[in-house]
Every structure is written in C-alpha cells, then in structure tokens.
Amino acid sequence: MNRYGGIDGAFYYRWNAVCGESRTCGVDLNEILEGIVRDDEPELVFFYEEDFEDTDGDYTVSGYGARWEWGTPTVWPESAASGDKCWGTDLNGNYSNGADETLTSPVIQLTGVEAGSDLVIEWMQALYIESSSWDNAYVELSLNGGSWMQMWAHTGSTVQVPWELKSYTIESYNDEDIQLRFRITTDGSVTYSGLYIDDVTISESK
Numbered sequence: 001m002n003r004y005g006g007i008d009g010a011f012y013y014r015w016n017a018v019c020g021e022s023r024t025c026g027v028d029l030n031e032i033l034e035g036i037v038r039d040d041e042p043e044l045v046f047f048y049e050e051d052f053e054d055t056d057g058d059y060t061v062s063g064y065g066a067r068w069e070w071g072t073p074t075v076w077p078e079s080a081a082s083g084d085k086c087w088g089t090d091l092n093g094n095y096s097n098g099a100d101e102t103l104t105s106p107v108i109q110l111t112g113v114e115a116g117s118d119l120v121i122e123w124m125q126a127l128y129i130e131s132s133s134w135d136n137a138y139v140e141l142s143l144n145g146g147s148w149m150q151m152w153a154h155t156g157s158t159v160q161v162p163w164e165l166k167s168y169t170i171e172s173y174n175d176e177d178i179q180l181r182f183r184i185t186t187d188g189s190v191t192y193s194g195l196y197i198d199d200v201t202i203s204e205s206k
C-alpha cells in the first residue's frame, strides 16, 4: 500500500496489485474502495443511532396540550427524514394553543467513549412554527440528570423549514449519561404543524 498526495494537499492510500507470472491476480474493487482513507477528515464513531423506524425509541411525551406522536406525518412536512417514521407535534394536524409539550429521550448511557473527547449530537429537524414572539421551540440536553441546557432554539419570525441536519458538540465529554428533549411552548392563537424530529445520533469526533 502506498501513500501519496492528492491535489488538495490531503494524503490518500492505495494498493498496487502485484501479480506473479505463475498465478492469477484478482482484485476486488470494493475492497480497494474500502481501503481508501483520507487523513484530513475527522472520523465520527457512533455510540447512539435512532431512526424511529422499528420502534418509538422509548421516547416519552409529557406536558400540557401534548400532541407529540410517533409515525408518518400526513400534514407538512408529509414525510419522515429517513424511512417512514419520525416524531412530530401531531402527525395529522397543528399543535395546540396554550401548549407546553415535551418529547424526552430515554437516559442514554454511553460506554467506550474516550475521556475528554468531543461528543457530537445530531438530529434531523423540520419546523413550521409561529414567530418566537408567540410560539417557541427548544432542543435541550441534560448530563447525569442535571439541569437542562439549550442546544438549539427557534428565534425570529414565523418559519417553515424543511428537514435539515442540526448539530451540537459537547466539548471534553467525560463519561456522563445523556438525556435529550424536544419542546414547544405556544400562546393562545395561530398554530402550525410544529416540530418534527428524526435520526438522532451521538458520536465521538476523532
């Protein structure tokens, strides 16, 4: 295997197949492709992945006016981010007026994460909500059962944002249990489809 420089300054590895005269040399293209490694891209090692296809992920719903449901949306965004299923603040209608409703993950116990490494939490999200003057959405995180810390919040005008990847990094993670929650609070009038969540992952950045 030889190391060589790419035009962008990155280094790549490649195999050279050497065949003797007395034997046939077969090279599997897939094996070659799997063997190509770029040195300059961070590697993500996944410790938690939930696409909500087979189960609801043991996520729980709580709060006032709660309409969180697991399944396939029949109103906007009219699909999950992956496969057929996701969680959303009502799969077939708008969120409630006067609501304070939360979707909470199970306590996620991570084992094997290198102490002091950066932990990356990612989720796919679709959002259709009134201005944050009236209706709000939050994604929060708790470590070892501690107070909830904000990873993301809806700010500004009324928005309709299709499925997009959201990301939050915990720097210097050190062997703590993690819990996530997705929450909306609403005022007394004007409702939309709300907050939709799919493909939650936690990975270590190497």
Ligand SMILES: [Ca+2]
Pocket: 051, 052, 053, 080, 081, 082, 083, 084, 085, 086, 198, 199
């Ligand atoms: Ca899904």
Ligand SMILES: [Ca+2]
Pocket: 130, 134, 135, 186, 187, 188, 189, 190, 191
């Ligand atoms: Ca409202």
